[in-house]
């Protein structure tokens with residue numbers, strides 16, 4: 001790059017000088033040149049937030065009240081000469097911290113991996129064509145196109161700006177969007193006054209523009225002042241906070257209870273204080289669910305990964321939970337419920353209607369007029385005018401690839417290019433001949449697009465395409481058989497209704513001659529006295545998978561609403577093809593504006609199809625649904641959708657069609673823009689919530705069971721059925737094995753056949769509380785039964801204790817199988833087989849228990865004795881009996897509808 005001017009001064013140079021200085025051209029760089037420059041300048045990235053040092057991360061797992069308590073206990077036990085106990089306590093602390101550390105690392109990696117999947121893209125000119133590239137691949141000299149909703153992908157010197165407004169608050173602090181132009185500004189202009197520049201990271205609020213990249217990465221303005229952009233994903237959710245709070249409170253209750261029990265043991269039961277202290281420490285360690293928050297984090301992270309595999313990228317972790325509670329999904333139509341593969345099927349002009357053959361974007365072998373070469377029939381001229389307007393008032397390009405023709409730009413505009421080719425036009429030629437002088441881009445708010453074009457060898461012409469009702473309001477005349485005649489709105493309304501009833505998306509066309517001197521388009525000029533040319537009907541078939549997904553939602557008690565900018569009749573026809581009701585009545589945005597306030601909520605709740613809505617209507621709809629208690633997921637793609645995406649409980653942006661503004665406002669991004677992926681995400685969301693409940697439902701009573709056994713012994717004054725060090729052993733060995741596996745559970749079969757959970761339902765539902773008590777008592781029963789039976793048979797205390805420890809572990813394993821299915825019996829082949837994490841965990845526990853029971857060194861450390869085969873069978877029988885009781889309880893609960 002020539003360095004003959006100060007690099008900072010691009011804003012003051014003319015467009016030509018900038019291009020020359022940076023060795024670029026208005027048609028962009030070639031792919032090879034771009035690749036070379038990428039080598040030279042490096043990727044267009046800002047340094048990532050420095051990750052926390054692993055040591056700091058590890059230590060953070062030691063930073064809680066329970067761990068301090070445990071460490072203190074270890075010191076005391078050590079000083080009392082109980083070295084084994086002290087070592088096991090330290091091992092518990094370490095194992096937990098290591099497991100927490102590894103799990104948190106895995107969760108963070110999972111989130112980072114998916115964040116990269118939704119990395120931002122930019123539109124650039126490469127090899128003379130528009131293409132989408134990753135923002136990181138931009139290089140100085142690239143010609144970039146930006147439009148409303150985009151985040152500016154590098155520092156740009158604007159070459160062209162049309163109504164371009166850019167929010168630069170992150171750089172200048174100025175909250176009002178700055179108006180941008182191509183003209184250079186004085187060298188001394190401050191950052192906020194450099195209207196010829198667009199800076200990396202700022203947001204395009206309106207309009208369109210193009211500019212050449214003058215700086216990338218850390219060389220950009222944002223790179224210089226701060227090195228960070230974008231927020232760091234927080235590893236927390238409301239549920240996780242609820243659980244952390246619960247765990248903290250539980251710890252303190254346990255510690256206080258332990259102190260009381262200690263006093264009771266020493267003063268009322270005459271325990272020697274060191275023995276009592278060790279017993280109580282072990283008890284507390286056994287009771288407190290120290291591993292719970294980490295297991296839940298990993299459950300959420302697994303959910304995020306599974307969702308990503310199904311094309312739903314979670315941007316904010318709480319969405320994983322909320323998705324499971326979603327009761328209404330509000331979806332766009334075009335591209336989400338339909339394929340967004342458009343084909344012009346019908347052309348209607350003042351005196352005729354032509355049905356167009358062919359499908360897809362290929363025009364090969366298709367002709368608009370079968371009678372080519374024969375007499376030109378009267379309406380051919382009108383149809384040609386319409387087809388020409390369609391290609392000129394159009395920004396899309398078609399390119400042939402190995403998989404057929406693909407559209408760069410809006411699919412509907414792509415279909416217009418195909419149509420023009422079918423009509424015999426050469427898109428490149430006609431666009432060159434009728435060069436565009438100015439344009440007003442399409443916007444969902446005004447629903448039309450207009451261009452000012454040069455007429456070959458003559459004047460200029462304004463061409464407008466857009467929603468037909470909107471255009472009819474702007475026209476006073478129409479193209480008749482012999483020149484202009486007054487507009488006949490009645491005729492057009494009937495023709496529009498006919499096409500819409502077939503589910504066609506309709507576009508109207510109009511024109512207006514302009515003087516040769518015209519060079520700018522203004523709204524005032526085109527909003528009146530246009531000449532209506534005709535309409536075209538496009539087919540956009542529903543996605544087949546959306547039909548199935550909608551049926552799944554209905555079975556799952558989730559209402560689906562279509563909110564579209566399209567015509568009411570088109571929307572209703574497509575809705576009925578999708579199974580959203582039998583010819584559902586569509587409510588238009590206009591109808592919504594006229595509903596009385598007190599009726600609004602009920603009407604919105606009952607309506608399935610909303611048509612001709614604008615982004616404000618979307619916001620009103622979400623709010624009304626939320627007031628009625630619904631948990632709303634809503635899709636959006638445009639810059640104006642940001643408020644409703646933020647308002648929705650789960651805002652969902654389209655990965656392909658969506659603007660950066662929509663993506664940033666949303667909690668989830670759909671990589672494939674497909675409605676079915678939302679439903680898959682809900683399915684995963686429900687599974688995650690189920691699994692979290694399963695983790696809790698397993699952890700609390702297994703801890704409770706162990707603790708209760710010891711507390712009962714102290715209260716009722718009999719020999720402890722497990723020694724303190726044995727309690728610590730059980731806790732350590734099961735926490736890192738059995739405690740983890742429920743995070744990996746696949747969905748239960750009926751997950752999408754039950755209604756969504758109530759949004760405000762607490763995690764510890766009455767059913768779960770009952771389960772904790774019931775299962776703790778069952779464990780107590782099993783353990784005491786074995787203990788006293790062993791003593792009665794004259795076995796020594798060591799053997800009896802070894803049997804109790806094994807019983808507790810066996811009960812934990814059987815209960816694990818039971819809890820894997822909340823809503824159905826576990827006594828099935830699938831239930832018995834388990835999953836690989838379940839089987840691995842059981843394998844590890846089994847080997848550990850064999851070592852604990854039979855290995856001489858372990859026998860010395862833990863004071864265990866070998867257990868006979870007959871006793872082993874007895875222990876397993878206790879597990880089997882417990883399983884039968886638990887399944888019976890589940891059956892009864894289900895029978896009486898007490899499961900929740």
Ligand code: ATP
Pocket residue numbers: 331332333334335410412413442444447448449465466467468505506507508563564565566567
């Ligand atoms: P959805 O909100 O479900 O995606 P939609 O894509 O039909 O529906 P909009 O994009 O807001 O909604 O379009 C509304 C109407 O504006 C369309 O029905 C069409 O008549 C018109 N329209 C859409 N795209 C263009 C365009 N590129 N140029 C001119 N008019 C357009």
